[in-house]
Amino acid sequence: MVMEREISKAVISRLPRYYRYLGELLENGVERISSNELSIKMKVTASQIRQDLNNFGGFGQQGYGYNVKYLYTEIGKILGIDRQHNLIIIGAGNLGQAIANYANFEKRGFVIKGMFDINPRLIGLVVRGIEIRGVEDLEQFIVDNDVQMAALTIPKTKAPEIADRLVKAGIKAIWNFAHVDLVVPDDVVVENVHLSESLMRLSYRICSLQDQKKKEDKKKA
Amino acid sequence: MVMEREISKAVISRLPRYYRYLGELLENGVERISSNELSIKMKVTASQIRQDLNNFGGFGQQGYGYNVKYLYTEIGKILGIDRQHNLIIIGAGNLGQAIANYANFEKRGFVIKGMFDINPRLIGLVVRGIEIRGVEDLEQFIVDNDVQMAALTIPKTKAPEIADRLVKAGIKAIWNFAHVDLVVPDDVVVENVHLSESLMRLSYRICSLQDQKKKEDKKKA
DNA sequence: GACATATAGGTATAATATTATTTATTACTA
DNA sequence: TAGTAATAAATAATATTATACCTATATGTC
Numbered sequence: 001m002v003m004e005r006e007i008s009k010a011v012i013s014r015l016p017r018y019y020r021y022l023g024e025l026l027e028n029g030v031e032r033i034s035s036n037e038l039s040i041k042m043k044v045t046a047s048q049i050r051q052d053l054n055n056f057g058g059f060g061q062q063g064y065g066y067n068v069k070y071l072y073t074e075i076g077k078i079l080g081i082d083r084q085h086n087l088i089i090i091g092a093g094n095l096g097q098a099i100a101n102y103a104n105f106e107k108r109g110f111v112i113k114g115m116f117d118i119n120p121r122l123i124g125l126v127v128r129g130i131e132i133r134g135v136e137d138l139e140q141f142i143v144d145n146d147v148q149m150a151a152l153t154i155p156k157t158k159a160p161e162i163a164d165r166l167v168k169a170g171i172k173a174i175w176n177f178a179h180v181d182l183v184v185p186d187d188v189v190v191e192n193v194h195l196s197e198s199l200m201r202l203s204y205r206i207c208s209l210q211d212q213k214k215k216e217d218k219k220k221a
Numbered sequence: 222m223v224m225e226r227e228i229s230k231a232v233i234s235r236l237p238r239y240y241r242y243l244g245e246l247l248e249n250g251v252e253r254i255s256s257n258e259l260s261i262k263m264k265v266t267a268s269q270i271r272q273d274l275n276n277f278g279g280f281g282q283q284g285y286g287y288n289v290k291y292l293y294t295e296i297g298k299i300l301g302i303d304r305q306h307n308l309i310i311i312g313a314g315n316l317g318q319a320i321a322n323y324a325n326f327e328k329r330g331f332v333i334k335g336m337f338d339i340n341p342r343l344i345g346l347v348v349r350g351i352e353i354r355g356v357e358d359l360e361q362f363i364v365d366n367d368v369q370m371a372a373l374t375i376p377k378t379k380a381p382e383i384a385d386r387l388v389k390a391g392i393k394a395i396w397n398f399a400h401v402d403l404v405v406p407d408d409v410v411v412e413n414v415h416l417s418e419s420l421m422r423l424s425y426r427i428c429s430l431q432d433q434k435k436k437e438d439k440k441k442a
Numbered sequence: 443g444a445c446a447t448a449t450a451g452g453t454a455t456a457a458t459a460t461t462a463t464t465t466a467t468t469a470c471t472a
Numbered sequence: 473t474a475g476t477a478a479t480a481a482a483t484a485a486t487a488t489t490a491t492a493c494c495t496a497t498a499t500g501t502c
Contacts (some may be wrong), residue, residue: 275453283449
């Protein structure tokens with residue numbers, strides 16, 4: 001019996017970055033690249049690239065390197081970008097609209113099927129050809145449009161309740177921008193984008209750098 | 222000679238989440254909490270909480286636990302949230318406006334001093350009392366307003382050039398939403414928020430969950 | 443108020459997970 | 473054919489997380 005080795009989270013979180021760099025190479029007409037060249041561009045070790053990719057099979061060839069286009073599409077398959085993901089956005093404020101406006105998503109199989117909001121002033125408006133609806137229709141819309149993903153760009157107070165409704169209606173993935181940790185069943189995945197936490201990390205880093213500098217200056221004096 | 226132990230990145234990235242939970246406890250009037258109680262709420266191990274906090278000193282007391290308010294402010298200090306950070310936003314599109322509108326930032330010492338854009342149609346508009354300016358004034362504005370942080374919510378094509386200008390003008394921290402890796406000197410920190418990569422991770426996870434399920438179903442049959 | 447007991451943080455140690463390094467082998471390029 | 477460069481696998485080095493133990497403090501009981 002072959003034991004399927006679990007692929008580490010660290011590897012997964014690096015894949016999109018490989019994908020991005022390969023996409024750029026592709027745009028620039030680069031046909032092939034060695035792990036070594038790529039490692040210099042990306043500022044990681046060549047061995048890490050090779051080991052990461054080898055988790056999914058040998059995409060390269062000895063003496064040649066990696067075929068950029070092939071590797072690009074293969075990583076795309078691994079990430080599931082070759083499939084279509086039907087997406088709705090809950091919360092049609094600036095953040096929701098920013099996501100809706102990001103055209104590239106559609107290139108990668110993410111199709112925005114609808115936008116929802118509770119604010120009556122927004123309902124009826126059209127963003128990028130998508131009408132903003134009230135949340136009353138949510139469940140029906142999800143079923144009718146075979147939606148499996150939802151971006152949650154609403155305040156944290158409303159998020160858990162809406163998340164429950166989404167899950168009950170059959171949503172399998174939540175892209176959560178609200179500042180709460182959602183509780184969902186095992187077969188639903190949540191990817192958190194906690195902007196305020198990101199900003200705090202930045203704050204920490206800038207402060208610790210400055211403190212360090214101060215200490216060094218003091219030592220000199 | 223005391224060797225300053227470097228605090229691991231993993232610990233830092235967990236701090237904002239502690240901070241969030243403590244803030245909520247504080248709002249709910251909870252005065253004290255043990256690592257064990259907190260661990261249940263946060264779904265992490267109690268020992269991880271204790272070890273994480275101990276990197277910065279002993280904030281708790283045996284037999285008592287942690288004083289919520291004290292711990293909250295101490296973590297705030299560690300994260301540098303007690304200090305004032307003057308911030309500008311480059312790119313006044315939906316994403317930039319979303320950030321500007323997020324009121325809570327100001328509660329935590331992040332003061333938005335200005336917004337900039339290259340789009341002439343946006344220049345002159347006022348968002349949350351902040352006028353959108355053209356990027357010509359960028360350098361002067363940074364100096365005049367003692368700005369140390371910049372959020373970059375512009376397309377990837379413009380980002381490296383603007384980042385260079387920011388660095389030259391004295392910016393020390395960049396909150397980068399553009400889909401590029403910025404190259405900056407050692408004394409400047411960059412925190413990336415690559416939304417498309419986040420979405421791809423979500424896509425991977427949903428797909429791998431589904432594939433796994435399919436395999437299990439097949440095994441049963 | 444004193445004592446016993448449970449609580450709970452701190453800290454050292456062990457276990458895991460993740461990265462990096464190294465080596466041998468093999469396929470392809472030029 | 474020589475050189476390049478990936479694969480594969482083993483090992484070493486780090487980083488991260490979990491476990492276990494020690495001890496101070498709080499709390500309840502007499």
